[in-house]
Amino acid sequence: MAEEKEEAISFNDLGVNEQLVEACDSLGWKTPTKIQIEAIPPALEGKDIIGLAQTGSGKTGAFAIPIIQSLLEKEQAFFACVLSPTRELAIQIAEQFEALGSGIGLKCVVLVGGVDLAQQSILLGKRPHIVVATPGRLVDHLSNTKGFSLRALKYLVLDEADRLLNEDFEKAIDEILSVIPRERRTYLFSATMTKKVKKLQRACLRNPIKIEAASKYSTVDTLKQQYCFVAAKFKECYLVFILTEKPESTCMVFTRTCDATGLLAYLLRNLGFRAIPISGHMSQPKRLGALNKFKSGECNILICTDVASRGLDIPSVDVVINYDIPMNSKDYIHRVGRTARAGRAGVAISLINQYEMEWYLQIEKLIDKKLPKYPAEQDEVLQLLERVTEAKRISQMKINETGGKKRRRGGEGDGEEEIEKYLSRNKGNKGKSFKTAKRR
Numbered sequence: 001m002a003e004e005k006e007e008a009i010s011f012n013d014l015g016v017n018e019q020l021v022e023a024c025d026s027l028g029w030k031t032p033t034k035i036q037i038e039a040i041p042p043a044l045e046g047k048d049i050i051g052l053a054q055t056g057s058g059k060t061g062a063f064a065i066p067i068i069q070s071l072l073e074k075e076q077a078f079f080a081c082v083l084s085p086t087r088e089l090a091i092q093i094a095e096q097f098e099a100l101g102s103g104i105g106l107k108c109v110v111l112v113g114g115v116d117l118a119q120q121s122i123l124l125g126k127r128p129h130i131v132v133a134t135p136g137r138l139v140d141h142l143s144n145t146k147g148f149s150l151r152a153l154k155y156l157v158l159d160e161a162d163r164l165l166n167e168d169f170e171k172a173i174d175e176i177l178s179v180i181p182r183e184r185r186t187y188l189f190s191a192t193m194t195k196k197v198k199k200l201q202r203a204c205l206r207n208p209i210k211i212e213a214a215s216k217y218s219t220v221d222t223l224k225q226q227y228c229f230v231a232a233k234f235k236e237c238y239l240v241f242i243l244t245e246k247p248e249s250t251c252m253v254f255t256r257t258c259d260a261t262g263l264l265a266y267l268l269r270n271l272g273f274r275a276i277p278i279s280g281h282m283s284q285p286k287r288l289g290a291l292n293k294f295k296s297g298e299c300n301i302l303i304c305t306d307v308a309s310r311g312l313d314i315p316s317v318d319v320v321i322n323y324d325i326p327m328n329s330k331d332y333i334h335r336v337g338r339t340a341r342a343g344r345a346g347v348a349i350s351l352i353n354q355y356e357m358e359w360y361l362q363i364e365k366l367i368d369k370k371l372p373k374y375p376a377e378q379d380e381v382l383q384l385l386e387r388v389t390e391a392k393r394i395s396q397m398k399i400n401e402t403g404g405k406k407r408r409r410g411g412e413g414d415g416e417e418e419i420e421k422y423l424s425r426n427k428g429n430k431g432k433s434f435k436t437a438k439r440r
Helices: 002-008 018-026 034-044 059-073 087-100 117-125 135-144 167-179 195-204 232-245 258-270 284-296 329-336 354-367 378-410 416-425 434-439
Strands: 049-052 080-083 108-111 130-133 155-158 185-190 209-212 223-229 251-254 275-278 301-304 319-322 346-352
Touching: 018 059, 018 087, 034 049, 034 059, 034 185, 034 209, 049 059, 059 080, 059 087, 059 155, 059 185, 080 087, 080 135, 080 167, 087 108, 087 130, 087 284, 108 117, 108 135, 117 135, 130 135, 135 167, 232 258, 232 319, 232 346, 232 378, 258 275, 258 301, 258 378, 275 284, 284 301, 319 329, 329 346, 329 354, 346 354
Parallel strands: 049 185, 049 209, 080 130, 080 155, 108 130, 155 185, 223 346, 251 301, 251 319, 275 301, 319 346
Antiparallel strands: none
16 A cells, blocks of 8 residues: 555655656656655755665655755755766766756756866856766865855765765865855765765764665665676686677676776677777766767677766666676675666676685675576587687787777777777677677
């Protein structure tokens, strides 16, 4: 009965004004999600919020709607600041703010690394309502951009808060908290509650309302999770085998290092797959370009590090493959949360070698599940060994010739030119897979 009642709730019922209800409707948000149902009413009452919810649960709407509604009551420049751990997530948050506020002239600026500081300073000079930023770049502007301050800030949001509180961002977060008003509303959203999140809660929230829209470390019921125990030297073979079994699927393949994303992308392209890498070694325009190619379907395999494990709005991912098991078991939750979103079915497959078994056991303990094996006969998999070994050799040569030199000169060793050549050669060839080629 409770579930039926929840389905009948509308944005109007939550206290959202008619203008924003229409904006939600135009975005296809017909009914609020669980986190929105629980977070929006207390937020509209002026409460601080701690929201714990799975990836893909509608967290951005849960904080953007109350902020915009409050802005409508009293318009002000630099009204709200949203902090994000990654550039891509910051851009997507800004896009949702702009879409919700398109009918009221809402102005939003994104402050992230990899983009010219002077250009961003010009945008800040136009006095936007909302600032969405990565912590380091926001500190750069607070220190160096004349006339810019957040002394009148009314709302602070920390999205993916557990990641914002790691060592990379700690100093920048402290600096930001020291220069913004204490009298403000603060929203803290995270998929997981860690000790550091609790510490921040005590430091900068006042009598917050805590909302848990999911169990602490759960995965959704529509996600089919499996593992495959492999010898380390055959990992690429198993990856190729799994991808040939799913030729029409959109796949995200997670690796531990930036270098591995490039190597695997080259290797898979040499075998006829439409794969593209995204990692911290790439410039911001190239990272966004790779993401757009994946979202548009031009490439159906995204090889990525954990830079892509959180917040990215890619609703149609069918399969997540953990080529490398994450050392932090909580990162597994974020990775597999890229699929099985909004009630869709999804598959997550983890390739595990003997050196990673300890990390894998930590994951099983975290999710309180013993995962079944992925059906892959080694004899069948190793039929691919010769071709995969040759593709890897060619890929390593190409990286040695181009990528290494470029990265030493300026951090651009992502093989973008080779990707463009590959895509232009394979236009109109999307249906072909390595499996088809193998049979020939």
